[in-house]
Amino acid sequence: MPLNDKPNILMIVADQQRWDAVGAAGRFAIRTPNLDALAAEGAFFEKATTPIPVCGPARQSMLSGLAPDSYGGLWNLDFLDCPALQPSERFATAGLRRSGYTCSLIGKWNVSKTHSPADFGFDHHDDLKQDFAEAAARYPGLDWPNGWFGDPSPVAPSDSRTHLAARAACRRMDRCQSDGRPWLIRVDFQDPHLPCRPSEPFASLFRPEDVEPWDSCGDTLAGKPYIQRQQQVNWKLEGRSWPEWARTVALYYGMVAQLDDAVGQMLRHLEERGLARNTVVIYTSDHGDLCGGHGMLDKHYVLYDDVIRVPLIIRYPALIPSGLRVDDFVSHLDLGATLADLCGLDGVDPGHGRSMMPLLRGERQAGRDSAVCSANGQQFGFYAQRCLRTDDWLYVWNLTDVDELYDVASDPGQLTNRIRDKALQETVAGLRRRLYETLEARRDPFIRAGWLRDQLLAGRKLDSEQTD
Numbered sequence: 303m304p305l306n307d308k309p310n311i312l313m314i315v316a317d318q319q320r321w322d323a324v325g326a327a328g329r330f331a332i333r334t335p336n337l338d339a340l341a342a343e344g345a346f347f348e349k350a351t352t353p354i355p356v357c358g359p360a361r362q363s364m365l366s367g368l369a370p371d372s373y374g375g376l377w378n379l380d381f382l383d384c385p386a387l388q389p390s391e392r393f394a395t396a397g398l399r400r401s402g403y404t405c406s407l408i409g410k411w412n413v414s415k416t417h418s419p420a421d422f423g424f425d426h427h428d429d430l431k432q433d434f435a436e437a438a439a440r441y442p443g444l445d446w447p448n449g450w451f452g453d454p455s456p457v458a459p460s461d462s463r464t465h466l467a468a469r470a471a472c473r474r475m476d477r478c479q480s481d482g483r484p485w486l487i488r489v490d491f492q493d494p495h496l497p498c499r500p501s502e503p504f505a506s507l508f509r510p511e512d513v514e515p516w517d518s519c520g521d522t523l524a525g526k527p528y529i530q531r532q533q534q535v536n537w538k539l540e541g542r543s544w545p546e547w548a549r550t551v552a553l554y555y556g557m558v559a560q561l562d563d564a565v566g567q568m569l570r571h572l573e574e575r576g577l578a579r580n581t582v583v584i585y586t587s588d589h590g591d592l593c594g595g596h597g598m599l600d601k602h603y604v605l606y607d608d609v610i611r612v613p614l615i616i617r618y619p620a621l622i623p624s625g626l627r628v629d630d631f632v633s634h635l636d637l638g639a640t641l642a643d644l645c646g647l648d649g650v651d652p653g654h655g656r657s658m659m660p661l662l663r664g665e666r667q668a669g670r671d672s673a674v675c676s677a678n679g680q681q682f683g684f685y686a687q688r689c690l691r692t693d694d695w696l697y698v699w700n701l702t703d704v705d706e707l708y709d710v711a712s713d714p715g716q717l718t719n720r721i722r723d724k725a726l727q728e729t730v731a732g733l734r735r736r737l738y739e740t741l742e743a744r745r746d747p748f749i750r751a752g753w754l755r756d757q758l759l760a761g762r763k764l765d766s767e768q769t770d
Contacts, residue, residue: 308401308402308403308484308645308646309484309580309581309582309618309620309644309645310478310484310485310486310487310577310580310581310582311398311403311485311486311487311581311582311584311641311645312471312475312487312489312568312572312581312582312583312584313486313487313488313489313583313584314488314489314491314565314568314583314584314585314586315361315364315488315489315490315491315586315587315588316491316493316494316561316585316586316587316588316613317357317410317490317491317492317493317494317495317587317588318357318494318495318496318587318588318589318590318591318601319494319558319561319587319590319591319612319613320587320590320591320593320608320611320613321350321590321607321611321612321613322516322611323494323554323555323558323591323613324337324338324341324558324613325337325338326338326341326342326346326613326615327613330514331512331514332508332555332558332559333507333555333559333562334558334559334562335562335566336562336563336565336566336569337562337565337585337613337615339569340565340569340583340585340615340617341615342624342625343617343619343624343625344583344615344616344617344618344619344622344624344626345615345616345617345622345626345627345628345661345662346614346615346626346627346628347614347615347616347628347632348627348628348629349611349628349629349630349631349632349673350586350611350612350613350614350632350633351610351611351612351631351632351633351634351673351675351691352587352588352589352590352609352610352611352612352633352634352675353369353370353633353634353635353654353674353675353676354369354370354371354375354589354675354676354677354678355588355589355590355601355602355605355609355610355675355677356377356378356589356601356602356677356678356680357378357412357495357588357589358375358377358378358379358380358386358412358413359375359376359377359378360588360589360634361412361413361490361588362375362386362387362413363633363634363635364586364588364634364637364638365387365393365394365395365413365422365638366387366390366393366638366653367393367394367635367636367637367638367639367651367652367653367654367655368387368635368653368654369635369653369654369674369676369744369746370387370676371676371678371744371746371747372654372744372745372746372747373385373387373388374747375387376678377678377679377680378412378680379412379414379415381680381681386413386414386415386416386417387413387414388417389417389421389422389423390651391649392649392650392651393422393423393638393650393651394637394638394639394641394642394647394650395422395423395424395486396422396423397423397642397647397648397649397650398423398486398641398645398647399423399425400647400649401645401646401647401648402483402484403483403484403485403486403645404425404426404478404481404483404484404485404486405423405424405425405426405485405486405488406424406425406426406427406428406474406478406485406486406487406488407419407424407426407427407428407488407490408427408428408430408467408470408471408474408487408488408489408490409428409429409430409467409489409490409491409492410429410490410491410492411427411429411490412490424488426474428470428474430463430466430467430470433466433470434463434466437457437461437462437466440461441456441457441461444456444457446497446499448497449497450496450497450537450599451497451549451550451553452496452497452498452499452549452550452553452554452557453497453499453553454499454500454501454502454505454506454553454556455499455500455501455502455505456501457499457501458501459501459502459504459560459563462501462560463491463492463493464491464493464560464561464563464564465560465563465564465567467489467491467564468489468564468565468567468568469567471487471489471568471571472567472568472571474487475487475568475571475572475575475577476575479575479577484645489568491561491564493557493560493561494554494557494558494561494591495591496554496591496593496599496600498550498553498554498556498557499553499557500553500556500557500559500560501560504556504557504559504560504563505553505556506556507555507556507559508552508555508556508559509552510545510548510549510551510552511545511548512552513548513551513552513555515544515547515548515594516551516593516594516595516608516715517595517714517715518592518595518596518606518607518608518715518716518717519544519547519594519595519596519597519715520544520715520717521595521596521597521715521717522717523596523597524719525704525718525719525721525722526704526706526719527603527700527703527704527706528703529603529685529703530596530598530603530604532682533598533602533603533604533682534597534598536682537598537599537600539597539598539599542594542597544594547594550593550594551593551594554591554593565585569583578619579619579620580620581618582616582617582618582641582644583615583616583617583618584614584615584616584637585613585614585615585616586612586613586614586615586634586637587612587613588612588634589601589609589610589612590607590608590609590610590611590612591608591609592604592606592608592609593608595608595715596608596716602677602679602680602681602682603677603679603680603682603685603687604677604687605675605676605677605687605688605689605696605698606696606716607691607696607710607714607716610673610675610689610691612634614632616658616662618644618662621644621662621663622662622663623664626662626664628658628661630661630666630667630670630671631670631671631672631673631691632658632661632670633655633673634655635653635654635655636652636655636656636657636658637655638650638652638653638655639652639653639655639656639657639658640657640658640659640662642657643657643659644659654743654744671692671693672690672691672692672736672740673690673691674688674689674690674691674737674740674741674744675688675689675691676688676689676746685700685702686700686701686702686748687699687700687701688701688737688741688746688748689737690733690736690737690740691710692733693710693711694709694710694711695707695708695709695710695729695733696708696710696716697730697733697734697737699734699737699757699758701748701754701757704719704721704764704765705721705730705763705765706719706721707719707720707721707723707726707729707730707733708720721765722765727761730761731761734757734758734759734761735758735759737758738755738758738759
């Protein structure tokens with residue numbers, strides 16, 4: 303593909319945004335007009351997933367197409383040292399730079415302690431630390447009485463992290479445009495990760511009394527792994543009522559709305575510079591957020607839809623039909639292979655993903671009927687989990703506790719664990735085998751070791767007494 307025919311790429315990554323916390327998902331009364339317009343002009347993916355609901359490993363998977371467990375990327379690098387992703391010329395960003403692209407990263411770098419963005423193909427990195435420090439100096443002595451549950455912020459939107467990042471991205475677009483080469487600008491936000499502290503008018507945009515509970519609210523956690531109840535104790539959440547959660551969710555909505563406003567600034571800048579038609583815009587999040595779902599905070603020790611499903615929108619007017627709704631399972635693992643196809647790149651290894659190009663053309667693609675995700679614990683201890691999500695079922699393999707099985711059609715909030723149901727044991731066996739096959743192909747460490755294969759292939763799992 304000639305250099306001047308290659309599309310620009312604006313890739314926007316939110317931090318901990320739920321799949322259903324965007325208006326285009328059609329689930330809740332959250333206002334995201336810019337993301338909704340982006341979805342209406344491109345493709346909205348109904349079943350996008352993260353391979354691992356942890357910030358650092360999830361972002362590594364976007365760069366590489368590799369399931370993080372396959373190389374030991376088990377948790378965030380600020381927790382305990384573990385193997386991180388190593389640079390490769392076969393990753394998409396390196397392929398873009400070889401093809402003449404200028405590649406820039408705006409915002410957080412949560413991929414490696416020892417390798418910089420430059421080692422992964424980025425020509426420029428603006429970590430925004432100076433911008434954030436200068437803004438913080440204008441608001442001394444801020445107090446956040448509600449801690450992790452969130453507070454309204456007195457900081458003006460123009461001084462907030464979201465809008466400082468958006469302005470930096472717009473400045474980088476202008477520099478890249480004057481350079482005359484195609485570009486990738488990736489913007490990694492730090493929001494709406496808890497604690498949510500939206501500025502006005504976003505902090506008051508949603509009233510707690512108007513916020514509808516997530517599908518996963520009201521979970522008793524009966525018949526589920528012990529660690530989920532322990533998480534409520536760890537976070538001091540026992541007995542927390544919905545009105546208390548509603549305030550936190552309203553602030554979360556406000557933070558998402560503020561992020562949406564920052565996205566709108568970048569999209570308008572593309573339009574004003576005449577760049578919109580030849581720019582691929584990708585919007586996603588590293589993973590979701592419990593935010594009161596199942597009575598918990600954050601994202602660790604569970605593999606519910608709350609945390610494994612993510613928003614994913616791709617707009618490219620030259621190729622993607624407007625208003626496309628994609629109902630197939632896709633993953634962050636597919637992003638690199640898709641960019642290689644869109645931009646005509648050679649030498650890019652798809653890793654454990656594959657190109658979504660057929661889906662972007664409105665076609666069907668075989669083998670898109672499930673997703674596999676994993677988790678390994680974090681600050682409250684090690685805890686290995688793997689899951690298989692299909693249209694009908696969510697099966698969670700908890701290596702050291704009771705497994706989980708949810709009928710997602712009748713139980714979208716995944717409240718009732720049916721792993722003990724005698725009538726479903728053939729279904730369980732089939733899901734376990736499918737999960738094993740994918741984990742084996744991805745060289746998952748617990749499958750490579752061999753000690754646990756019979757849990758999945760021979761049903762040697764103590765899921766307590768089965769019921770009729």
